[in-house]
C-alpha cells in the first residue's frame with residue numbers, strides 16, 4: 001500500500017521521501033516504485049512525466065531521517081499494534097510539531113493508535129484502498145483527539161490530488177470494510193447453501209445490483225427503488241433467514257411517515273421536484289455509458305472451478 005500511495009503522491013507532484021524496515025528494503029522499495037510507475041506508463045495509464053517523478057522520490061535509512069521536515073507523515077507498516085506503536089512513536093518524536101501524521105490501518109482502532117502519537121491533535125486515520133493509485137475513495141477517520149482543522153486539511157489535500165475522501169467514525173472496520181464484509185459473508189453463505197457457484201455469485205453481484213455502485217450508494221438506490229418495497233423484501237428475508245434481516249427502525253419510520261423515496265420527494269435523502277425529474281434520465285445516461293465501457297473492457301477472464 002505504501003508504494004502505491006507513494007506513486008500516487010509523486011504523480012500528483014508531491015515531494016515524497018520513502019523508508020522501509022532496513023536500508024536494503026528501502027532501496028528495493030524505491031526500485032519497485034520506479035518499476036511500478038514504468039509499468040503504468042508503458043500500459044498508457046500514466047504520463048511519461050510520472051515515471052520521472054517516481055524516480056525523483058527520495059529515500060532515507062530511518063524514520064527520523066524520513067520525517068524530519070515532513071508536512072504529512074503516511075504510516076503503512078503491517079497491521080500489528082506493537083509495530084504501529086513503535087513506528088508512530090518514532091514518527092511523532094522526529095516529525096515537526098505541526099506535521100500531520102496519518103495511519104493507513106484497515107482495522108486497528110484510531111483512538112488506540114492516537115495514544116502512540118505526541119500531540120495527538122495532529123493524528124488521524126487515512127484508509128486507502130487497493131490499488132491506491134486508481135481507487136478514488138479514501139476513508140478519513142478522526143480519533144477523539146484529532147483537531148477538526150486537521151480533518152479539514154486532509155479532506156482538501158486528498159481532493160486536490162483527485163481523491164474522494166469521506167469522513168467516517170472509528171467503529172470496527174470503519175464503514176467500507178464493515179459493509180464489504182457483510183456482502184462477503186452473504187456471498188459465501190449463498191455458495192455454502194448451494195444456491196450458486198462462486199462464479200455465479202460474482203456475476204450476480206457485478207452485473208445486477210453491483211452495476212449501479214459506481215454511481216449510487218445504498219441510500220440513493222433504496223430511495224429510487226422505494227423504501228416500502230425494501231421493507232416488504234426485508235420482511236420476507238427475515239422470515240426465511242432470521243433476525244439479521246430485520247428491517248431497521250429508521251426504515252420502518254420513514255415508510256410510516258410516507259417518506260418512501262424519490263417517488264414521494266423524500267426517503268433517506270431529500271429530492272426537489274427538479275431532481276426527481278432529472279434523476280432517472282441522469283441514471284440511465286450513466287448506465288448506458290457504463291455498458292459501453294464494459295463492452296470495450298470485458299470482464300477479466302481469470303478464476304474458474306474451485307469452491308469451498
Ligand SMILES: NC(=O)c1ccc[n+]([C@@H]2O[C@H](COP(=O)([O-])OP(=O)(O)OC[C@H]3O[C@@H](n4cnc5c(N)ncnc54)[C@H](O)[C@@H]3O)[C@@H](O)[C@H]2O)c1
Nearest residue numbers: 001002019020021025076077078079104105106128129130
Ligand atoms: N493490503 C491492502 O489491501 C490494504 C488496504 C488498506 C489498508 N491496508 C493497511 O496498510 C498497512 C500496510 O499493509 P500492506 O498490505 O501494504 O502491508 P505489506 O506487508 O505489503 O507492507 C508493509 C511494509 O512495511 C514495511 N515495514 C515493516 N516493518 C517496518 C518498520 N519497522 N519500519 C518501516 N517499514 C516497515 C515492510 O517491509 C513492508 O514494505 C496495514 O496497516 C494494512 O492494514 C492494507
